[in-house]
Amino acid sequence: MEVSKVEIRFGCGRQAIRLLSSFMMDIRATLRARLDAAVGSAQVLTAPGDIAPYLTDWRGRFHGNAQAVVRPGTTHEVADVVRACADARVPIVAQGGNTGQCGGATPQPGSEAVVISLARMNRIRAVDAANATMTVEAGATLVAVQDAAAAAGLLFPLSLAAEGSCTIGGNLSTNAGGTGVLRFGNARELTLGIEVVLADGRVWDGLRGLRKDNTGYDLKQLFIGAEGTLGIVTAAVLKLFPAPVTRATAFAALADVPAAIDLLRAMKQALGDRLVGFELISGPSLALTRRQFPSLPDPLPGHPWYALVQADDSAANSPLAAALEQALAAALERGTVDDATVAQSGEQADSLWALRENIAEAQRLDGPNIKHDISLPVSAIPRFLDEAETALTVALPGLRFVTFGHLGDGNLHYNLAAPAGVAPETFLAHTPVANRIVHDLVAAHGGSISAEHGIGQQKKDELTRYKSAVELDLMRAIKAALDPAALLNPGKVL
Amino acid sequence: MEVSKVEIRFGCGRQAIRLLSSFMMDIRATLRARLDAAVGSAQVLTAPGDIAPYLTDWRGRFHGNAQAVVRPGTTHEVADVVRACADARVPIVAQGGNTGQCGGATPQPGSEAVVISLARMNRIRAVDAANATMTVEAGATLVAVQDAAAAAGLLFPLSLAAEGSCTIGGNLSTNAGGTGVLRFGNARELTLGIEVVLADGRVWDGLRGLRKDNTGYDLKQLFIGAEGTLGIVTAAVLKLFPAPVTRATAFAALADVPAAIDLLRAMKQALGDRLVGFELISGPSLALTRRQFPSLPDPLPGHPWYALVQADDSAANSPLAAALEQALAAALERGTVDDATVAQSGEQADSLWALRENIAEAQRLDGPNIKHDISLPVSAIPRFLDEAETALTVALPGLRFVTFGHLGDGNLHYNLAAPAGVAPETFLAHTPVANRIVHDLVAAHGGSISAEHGIGQQKKDELTRYKSAVELDLMRAIKAALDPAALLNPGKVL
Numbered sequence: 001m002e003v004s005k006v007e008i009r010f011g012c013g014r015q016a017i018r019l020l021s022s023f024m025m026d027i028r029a030t031l032r033a034r035l036d037a038a039v040g041s042a043q044v045l046t047a048p049g050d051i052a053p054y055l056t057d058w059r060g061r062f063h064g065n066a067q068a069v070v071r072p073g074t075t076h077e078v079a080d081v082v083r084a085c086a087d088a089r090v091p092i093v094a095q096g097g098n099t100g101q102c103g104g105a106t107p108q109p110g111s112e113a114v115v116i117s118l119a120r121m122n123r124i125r126a127v128d129a130a131n132a133t134m135t136v137e138a139g140a141t142l143v144a145v146q147d148a149a150a151a152a153g154l155l156f157p158l159s160l161a162a163e164g165s166c167t168i169g170g171n172l173s174t175n176a177g178g179t180g181v182l183r184f185g186n187a188r189e190l191t192l193g194i195e196v197v198l199a200d201g202r203v204w205d206g207l208r209g210l211r212k213d214n215t216g217y218d219l220k221q222l223f224i225g226a227e228g229t230l231g232i233v234t235a236a237v238l239k240l241f242p243a244p245v246t247r248a249t250a251f252a253a254l255a256d257v258p259a260a261i262d263l264l265r266a267m268k269q270a271l272g273d274r275l276v277g278f279e280l281i282s283g284p285s286l287a288l289t290r291r292q293f294p295s296l297p298d299p300l301p302g303h304p305w306y307a308l309v310q311a312d313d314s315a316a317n318s319p320l321a322a323a324l325e326q327a328l329a330a331a332l333e334r335g336t337v338d339d340a341t342v343a344q345s346g347e348q349a350d351s352l353w354a355l356r357e358n359i360a361e362a363q364r365l366d367g368p369n370i371k372h373d374i375s376l377p378v379s380a381i382p383r384f385l386d387e388a389e390t391a392l393t394v395a396l397p398g399l400r401f402v403t404f405g406h407l408g409d410g411n412l413h414y415n416l417a418a419p420a421g422v423a424p425e426t427f428l429a430h431t432p433v434a435n436r437i438v439h440d441l442v443a444a445h446g447g448s449i450s451a452e453h454g455i456g457q458q459k460k461d462e463l464t465r466y467k468s469a470v471e472l473d474l475m476r477a478i479k480a481a482l483d484p485a486a487l488l489n490p491g492k493v494l
Numbered sequence: 495m496e497v498s499k500v501e502i503r504f505g506c507g508r509q510a511i512r513l514l515s516s517f518m519m520d521i522r523a524t525l526r527a528r529l530d531a532a533v534g535s536a537q538v539l540t541a542p543g544d545i546a547p548y549l550t551d552w553r554g555r556f557h558g559n560a561q562a563v564v565r566p567g568t569t570h571e572v573a574d575v576v577r578a579c580a581d582a583r584v585p586i587v588a589q590g591g592n593t594g595q596c597g598g599a600t601p602q603p604g605s606e607a608v609v610i611s612l613a614r615m616n617r618i619r620a621v622d623a624a625n626a627t628m629t630v631e632a633g634a635t636l637v638a639v640q641d642a643a644a645a646a647g648l649l650f651p652l653s654l655a656a657e658g659s660c661t662i663g664g665n666l667s668t669n670a671g672g673t674g675v676l677r678f679g680n681a682r683e684l685t686l687g688i689e690v691v692l693a694d695g696r697v698w699d700g701l702r703g704l705r706k707d708n709t710g711y712d713l714k715q716l717f718i719g720a721e722g723t724l725g726i727v728t729a730a731v732l733k734l735f736p737a738p739v740t741r742a743t744a745f746a747a748l749a750d751v752p753a754a755i756d757l758l759r760a761m762k763q764a765l766g767d768r769l770v771g772f773e774l775i776s777g778p779s780l781a782l783t784r785r786q787f788p789s790l791p792d793p794l795p796g797h798p799w800y801a802l803v804q805a806d807d808s809a810a811n812s813p814l815a816a817a818l819e820q821a822l823a824a825a826l827e828r829g830t831v832d833d834a835t836v837a838q839s840g841e842q843a844d845s846l847w848a849l850r851e852n853i854a855e856a857q858r859l860d861g862p863n864i865k866h867d868i869s870l871p872v873s874a875i876p877r878f879l880d881e882a883e884t885a886l887t888v889a890l891p892g893l894r895f896v897t898f899g900h901l902g903d904g905n906l907h908y909n910l911a912a913p914a915g916v917a918p919e920t921f922l923a924h925t926p927v928a929n930r931i932v933h934d935l936v937a938a939h940g941g942s943i944s945a946e947h948g949i950g951q952q953k954k955d956e957l958t959r960y961k962s963a964v965e966l967d968l969m970r971a972i973k974a975a976l977d978p979a980a981l982l983n984p985g986k987v988l
Contacts (some may be wrong), residue, residue: 130755130873131904132762175708186706189683204964209871211903212680214719215876215957216949216987217969221715225708237761244762261624269736270809273767315764315817323809350933377703379624409705410625448707455710463709470698474976475711481975482968493710 012454028067031088032216032292035070043074043120054115055107062103062464070117075195075203075234078116085114086135091490092116096139096170099162101373102456104174104227108491118169121234124148132240133209138169138233145238154240155314157184165408169233175225177452182408183276183312184241186452187224188455193237194220199230199483206390209237222478227454228489230482242314244276248321249310249349250328253303253339257382260307262336264378265408267309270327274320276406277310277383279356285404289355292362297351300339300461307407309355310349340433359404363415367401368424370434374442381410384445391437392416396430411451414438429477439466455493463493497927522561525582529564529608532574537614539566548589548609549601556597556951557730558969559588563609569689569697569728572610573857576726577695579608580866585984586610588722590633590664593656595867595948598668598721602985612663615728618642620666626734627686627703632663632727639732648734649808651678663727669719671946676902677770677806678735680946681718687731688714693724693977703731716972719803721948722983724976736808738770741805743843744822747797747833758872758901761803762768764821768814771804773850774901782896782911783849786856791845794833801901802850804843854896861916863896866908868936869945875904880938885931890924905945908932933960957987 035044045051051069056062067090072078085092091113095105107113118139125135129152136145142163149156158171160178170176172194176187184190193208206220223231236425254260260280267275283304290296300306313320324342331337341347361367385403392399398419405412416434418427439449442453455463464472475494479486511770529538539545545563550556561584566572579586585607601607612633619629623646630639636657643650652665654672664670666688670681678684687702700714717725748754754774761769777798784790794800807814818836821883825831837843844942857863870878879897886893892913899906910928937960949957958966969988974982 016560091981128871130759131871132759133871175712177708179705185683186708189679198964198968202964205944205962206965208940208942208943210869210903210940210942212671212869212900212945214671214680214946214948215942215944215953216961216965217724217972218669218715218719219680219965219968219972221712222972225712230711242759262861265624265626266737268808269985272736272808309869314762314766315821318817319813323812327809375623375704375706377622377627379622390667403508406706444706446702448702448704448709450709451704451706452708454708459709467710468699470692470696471710471713474692474698474713477710477975478713478716479974481971 009340026124026451027088029082031090032068034084035068035081038084039070039072039077040478043073045069046069049275051115054098054117054415057106058099058104062106064107064109065111066107066113066115069117071117071120073120075121075197077234078121078234079198079201079203081114081116082197082199086487089485089487090114091231091487093489094118094169094173094232096167096173097141097162097165099166099176100170100456100460101453102450104454104489104492105170105458107247108457116232118167118234122167125235127152128209129154131209133205133237134211134240135235136168137235139167142166142168142171146288149202149240150243152240153243156190156231156238156240158187158190164212167378168236168238172233172236173225173226173228174454176438177409177411178360179277179406181406181411182278183273187262188221190239191220191224191236192239194223195235196223196231196233196234199488204231207235207237222482225454227456227493229479229493230488232488244312245316246313246316246318246320247310248324249308249343249351249352251299251341251352252307252328252331252337253300254307255303255338256305257385259336260407261378261381263307263331266327266331266337270323271311274311274313275309275408276312276404279308280405280407281306281308281356281359282401282403284400285402286355287401288366289358292365296354296358299341299352303338308352311324356404359402363402363417366417368427370416370428370431372412372435372438373408373451373453374438374447375411375447376442376445376447378407378410380411380445380447384441388414388438388441391441392434395437398422407427409451426476435462456477457492460491460493502703513935521582525578525584526562526693528578529562529575531595532578533564533566533571533789537567539565545547545609548592548611551597552593552598556600558601558603559605560601560607562608563611565614567612567614569615569691572615572691572726572728573695573697575608575610576691576693580979580981582693583979583981584608585981586726588612588663588667588726588735590661590667591635591656591659593660594664594668594950595947596944596979598948598951598986600945600949600951600981602951607946610726612661612728616661619729620752621646623648624701625703627731627902628734629701629703629729629731630662631729633661636660636662644737646734648736649737650684650734652681652684655892662732666718666727666730667720667722667867668948671903672906673771673900675900675905677774678768682715684733685714685718685730686716688727689729689775690717690725690727693979693982698725701731703728713927716976721987723973723987724982726982732972738806738808738811740807740814741843742805742818743802743837743846744818745793745835745846746801746822746825746831747794748799749797749832750799751879753830754799754901755872755875757801757825760821760825760830764817765805767804767806768805769902770806771802772902773802774899775800775802775850775853776895776897778894779853779896779898780849782860783852786859787852790848790852792970793835793846797832802846850898853896857896857911859913862912862921863921864910864925866906866929866932867945868908868932868941868943869903869905870936870939872901872904874939874941875901875906878935878941882908882932882935885935886928889927890930892916929956951986954985954987
């Protein structure tokens with residue numbers, strides 16, 4: 001029974017409103033009873049203090065409301081919860097580790113949604129070493145998945161800063177990237193099968209562990225990266241890889257970004273897929289990091305650009321370091337590289353990586369920032385950087401550029417720091433201007449305004465701005481086909 | 495204006511039928527005029543002799559009809575043709591090189607379809623070496639794409655028997671597999687962006703060359719592998735890789751399939767992604783091939799199973815052969831491998847590959863076969879083989895098993911040859927019985943009844959039999975959302 005029908009039957013008087021409101025309370029009571037029946041009342045949270053942590057993202061930038069947070073323990077329970085919500089026409093927001101960057105897991109302000117936390121569904125269902133796969137539930141943390149793979153002598157290569165608390169369901173729903181994309185791809189490429197609770201509460205069991213399967217539409221691709229707007233991922237079959245046992249790390253000084261692109265190509269040629277990391281770092285980014293963290297090394301002082309190169313090999317006794325050194329020597333000889341150093345120990349390698357990993361924290365300590373998670377065709381990056389720097393410097397004189405990122409994936413963290421002496425609020429007021437310049441140029445060069453963080457609430461308007469009408473229509477057609485009542489994570493993505 | 499409305503207006507008498515038939519002729523005349531206007535009349539074929547090659551698959555197993563074959567030269571022309579067909583409610587069958595295995599590009603018998611041949615859209619639009627991508631039109635042959643990559647010093651790794659005549663549009667639409675899947679994935683994994691003409695004639699330009707892009711639903715995934723039932727792929731951005739310059743090939747004798755799985759794992763560990771081929775060959779398959787091709791070598795006579803192992807490296811002077819030999823020696827010592835040989839020259843490597851590549855032809859010369867293109871979790875293959883052999887031997891005593899395939903992908907060519915002395919027609923009459931036994935066991939072990947060939951017309955009923963109701967519903971919902979009038983390649987896949 002739909003609310004609108006009741007409204008029509010009782011007309012519009014005060015009596016009708018009273019009846020309607022009591023009817024809504026009935027719906028709520030009925031829904032509550034069904035949620036209790038589905039997961040047990042201990043797993044249905046409604047007290048403001050209990051649900052508060054689920055209503056705000058981890059950085060406190062998005063705040064929403066919900067009538068309840070439900071914590072199912074099985075796929076069957078998720079299905080029951082979704083069916084109950086669907087019958088009551090109540091929106092549903094799926095939430096994993098709540099570590100998203102764009103508010104995709106935070107319900108909307110004023111919402112009557114039910115938040116479904118997948119956190120209790122955290123079992124590793126199976127590890128199949130001979131097939132190099134594992135089957136895990138959506139609420140397993142990324143680190144738990146990595147650990148289970150390692151216990152079987154294998155590698156699950158997805159790795160990102162939030163790995164201790166983010167969950168695999170969230171990783172898949174946002175098609176997470178991270179540091180291993182160059183070699184292993186995004187979460188999408190690491191997934192062979194999924195289990196999904198659909199908008200009407202039916203369960204699609206697509207938990208296949210196959211590397212070749214051409215039987216009809218590849219439906220899993222729709223749900224991966226859909227940020228919970230098309231269905232709720234409850235489990236997945238993931239690919240595993242041989243564990244790396246040999247590692248070599250180098251740091252190279254470069255005159256400009258085209259030289260970095262040349263070096264990337266030479267490293268791919270020399271190392272093949274043993275090249276697992278190729279991070280670009282601008283001189284100013286490095287200087288800023290060393291200013292905030294003076295104990296960090298300064299391996300090759302005074303160059304405009306740097307590349308951090310890492311190679312892994314699963315073979316014991318691999319002559320990997322020799323191959324890396326040889327490729328660097330050739331690059332020095334060609335003039336691609338101005339200077340280079342290869343880490344002589346694990347500690348040295350770690351301290352080189354610390355230069356890269358501490359940039360974000362150094363920026364936080366340094367002052368306010370306007371950040372962009374963008375990607376471009378690698379070949380377009382030099383021109384994009386030139387054009388963006390010119391346009392931004394005109395618009396915001398004195399701006400400092402903190403540019404770094406995963407060059408191998410074309411993914412830049414293109415961050416803008418306030419000119420010296422400018423107050424934070426004054427600077428941050430320029431965010432819309434800066435975003436428009438950066439995103440317009442990204443679009444002009446065939447890039448992406450969200451390389452790895454997704455859309456969520458934060459970039460919904462930007463998505464509408466930059467996607468073609470045809471693409472938006474296609475997305476809406478898919479949404480309408482899979483979630484006709486528009487109950488799954490409303491206000492996100494589309 | 496819809497035909498059905500006309501029918502209602504004029505009633506059902508003889509006069510009405512005459513009017514309706516003249517109206518249909520008008521539609522046809524109008525459609526013909528629009529097709530001529532779209533592509534030029536020289537590219538609209540209607541004479542039976544001209545269109546015949548497009549109405550039958552290359553093996554002559556599927557035969558259909560069409561009112562015309564249209565050969566557009568640009569995406570814009572494809573769009574005009576689709577719009578004209580959509581307005582006239584005429585079905586559309588896209589066709590590339592017409593090399594499919596399942597009748598997916600052959601129109602249905604009695605059909606009034608328009609076949610759109612993409613053959614003239616064969617340009618390499620761009621090669622971007624720094625981004626390691628190329629943009630190609632759907633009608634480019636696979637070999638032309640490989641050649642264009644090679645000319646830029648790079649590799650496009652998709653490779654399959656029909657590569658001289660199959661087209662990249664067909665490769666994407668069937669998510670082609672081939673010999674490089676272990677290392678490089680299927681056609682899907684090699685595609686970064688596509689351009690598609692939709693069912694209503696609109697063009698979706700998704701030609702992005704990005705390795706990270708999380709801006710909404712990944713729509714390209716829907717069209718890849720959809721066999722032209724959701725849209726017509728007109729162009730694609732493909733990934734390129736460093737070209738291999740070092741190669742090592744080995745042949746190993748094994749006691750059983752579990753030993754082959756152990757060796758696969760050891761080779762992955764030792765060689766990482768330099769392992770590009772791991773082919774399983776049964777002793778009887780090898781014996782059959784050598785009987786038909788006595789000039790081929792017999793490197794390790796008398797073992798029940800063999801593995802053909804190939805490793806490639808893009809680095810010059812790579813100690814690849816040494817790594818392969820070392821891994822084989824360790825496997826011999828562990829008892830995983832009973833005997834092994836490493837090719838000492840390109841000629842030796844070619845002759846080892848000839849043992850594998852000639853199995854299909856040897857089977858053809860030997861007599862009738864019942865073939866299966868299946869995949870399984872690698873770990874399930876030994877049990878599947880035991881159970882299938884037992885069940886099939888009971889059902890069809892004397893059956894000969896010709897088992898080989900891409901073990902690294904879990905993809906078996908599971909072929910059954912007639913017992914000695916059984917007439918071909920008698921044997922082939924057992925095909926339904928054999929298919930049922932094999933496909934039931936594949937399904938029971940979580941496998942796929944079509945690993946790389948797709949569904950087309952041939953396996954439509956099998957798809958319906960083995961997919962869950964939920965999955966079929968999801969596929970139908972997607973189809974209805976993207977092709978509501980069901981004009982794109984009717985009778986295929988779903």
